[in-house]
Amino acid sequence: MGQICSNKIFNEPGYSDRIMFQSSRNYSSEFGSLKYEYSKIDMVRKLCPKSEKTKGKLYPNGYSYNMRLDMSVKNSKEEISWGFSSPISVGDQIYGYSSSILSEELANFSYSGLLNISYNIGPTFATRISPFNSTLSRPYEKFQISAEGIYDAEIGSLCMVGYRDFSSDNKTQIIGLDCEILVKLNFRAINIKNEDHINGSIGSTRLKSDPLYFELLDLSSTAFYSDEASIWRMDVEITLVLISSTLSCVFVGLQLFNVKRHPNVLPFISLVMLSILTLGHMILLLLNFEALFLRNPSKNMLIETGGWIETNEVIVRGVGMVDFLLQFHLRQKTWAA
Missing domain, CATH: 1.20.1270 (Substrate Binding Domain Of Dnak; Chain:A; Domain 2)
Structure with a gap:
């Protein structure tokens, strides 16, 4: 996070108000001892009980590039938008864009067991079909959803609890975060040729009467796996x-x-x-x-x-x-x- 400030005096030509900014994404490969602290794992365990393992199937490694997805987002009216999702952290390590980080972490990863993971999800909607009650005048708007949860590499299942900052675009004029968003992704097996797509959903755990409730969104992504x-x-x-x-x-x-x-x-x-x-x-x-x-x-x-x-x-x-x-x-x- 950070800020941009003007060094001019108020009312002086060129003066601008203070601008605050933040982002969960960082493309640097040098993080030192920086760790991601998970706080919603217990909630995820309640919302997404563990399923039984499917025999004979292998799923993507949690540290691999296959966890980054270009995806389509579809609502109940079959109106389609698009988006991108990428891990923020995998386990206790920040998800790196450097091959050296990935190769080092791969050695410590097993296909069995559960792995904590956090994501940055950026769906882009035409304003007229946005499920988030957007009042923005722009034709398209990208919304940022930050989520954290559990990836089960035995069944290729990813379940996360997410939040969205709605302070700048909602009709209710409420300032804050919507932290009751449930994100699910089912990765396809890497050793089964007839499975082509990664499917999932983004939904609200709120009641339909809640002003922050939004309809379930279907996610889909074509899997271009490296031959793991x-x-x-x-x-x-x-x-x-x-x-x-x-x-x-x-x-x-x-x-x-x-x-x-x-x-x-x-x-x-x-x-x-x-x-x-x-x-x-x-x-x-x-x-x-x-x-x-x-x-x-x-x-x-x-x-x-x-x-x-x-x-x-x-x-x-x-x-x-x-x-x-x-x-x-x-x-x-x-x-x-």
Whole structure:
């Protein structure tokens, strides 16, 4: 928040009244220790009970760019407007526009469990169809709704309690905030191809007789997901490779320990076998050399939804290097014998 003030004297040409402004959106990626404090989570739990998980479906990561939406807003008369929504904070971190922040937070996120989240929602209405009793003379007006609630990544459900500042555009001339707005969004699964849209609603929890009550608004957004299912499969594959490489290190280590205790068995070990195994580990290391020492520009597209995969690949290559060195050492000892 802030203000703009004139440094001229009242009645002096060019003088203007003080202007106060505020916004919940901040495009800076450097927030330091700034934290978002949630205050409506208990209310959200009462209004939106937890649903059962649907088996076989995966939903967007709460820290990914898929949480930002361009959406259409439709009233009961099928009149359509548009809007945009973006997280303010996810968990205890401010939602960043920097890939480094996203990749760091992704590593701490699990697809199971609930995640606190806050949003900035900006629907834009033609003044004549605005559900918020607007008396503004402009043909279109963007309203800002700030909301906070819970995102359930197991079922792709987002439920939030929001508020709107209506002091400047309502007919009742009441100054304040309408803090009884309920926002719901149902994200589509990322691994189901026949689900195309994200659906939701913005509604008032007030009685119809209340002057601040407004009709239910339907939200819809076309989901253009990055392939998070493929990212998840890549992670599983990398985990399996890491397990097999670790076991290989253990077994070669046991072989070295055994030939140290029984050096007479060395002449009976096949040099051809050891050469093929050593060559196989060396080829894998050469093919993935950039993962160890270079930053591969072609992998930048993974940072949005799975940048931490590159870190896992470096770990795998590190274990592969150890495996190669052990195998090479065993071949040296066998050759010498």
